[in-house]
Amino acid sequence: MSVLKEIIENNSTPKGKLFDYFIQALIILSLISLSIETLPDLSSSTREFLYKFEVTCIIIFSIEYLLRVFVADKPLNYIFSFYGVIDLIAIIPFFFPNPLDLRFLRIFRIFRIFRALKLIRYNKAISRFNIAIKLVKEELVLFLIVTVMMVFIVSFGIYYFENEAQPEAYKSVFHSMWWSIVTLTTVGYGDIYPITLGGKIFTFFVLIIGIGVVTIPAGLVATSLSKAREIQEKEIES
Secondary structure (H helix, E strand, O other): HHHHHHHHHHHOOOOHHHHHHHHHHHHHHHHHHHHHHOOOOOOOOOHHHHHHHHHHHHHHHHHHHHHHHOOOOOOHHOOOOOOHHHHHHHHHHHHHEHHHHHHHHHHHHHHHHHOOOHHHHHHHHHHHHHHHHHHHHHHHHHHHHHHHHHHHHHHHHHHHHHHHOOOOOOOOOOHHHHHHHHOOOOOOOOOOOOOOOHHHHHHHHHHHHHHHHHHHHHHHHHHHHHHHHHHHHHHHHH
């Protein structure tokens, strides 16, 4: 038990490093395999090989997950931790097929590289970002609520101005939401756009508001990151 725990959880030992590097290599290879699957005109033999490789990866990932639960001091803490959830997401889609292929979420397991390679600088950066998000959590939630309200208001507005002129593009308020989101985030694909004078004037004001939609959360996070850095430096000094 203690030997197994040391191999799985302690990557400072030779065996622990070897185990982590093996898992990291398998994650990367499985992502490459998943990408190759999307290529058109693959031969049946290639598809069969990729499927067998996928099954092999899932078996290994499943065993790894169960072992991590088994050796954990508090299994529930691991299961509901960030890494625990990511590890589970990596294998669940295989056992419960879904019309939406969620296996690409396996890429999030790359976060384990931060632990495997002992990249302390990145661990500190992740910790700093976590502190920053906590500092502005209430503000971000409030801003998200206001943004959702703005999407509805803008959708109603553009529907009012453009529905008669472009009934196909702005069939309803819900159809207008695509334009609202694209415009408020200042992306502006240009697939649908206002042609009436009222719609154009309305869009002018929406674009000005959209600048705030993009810059306000970025400013909040940037400010909180500076505060988080100060908090970390004080902790180091103390």
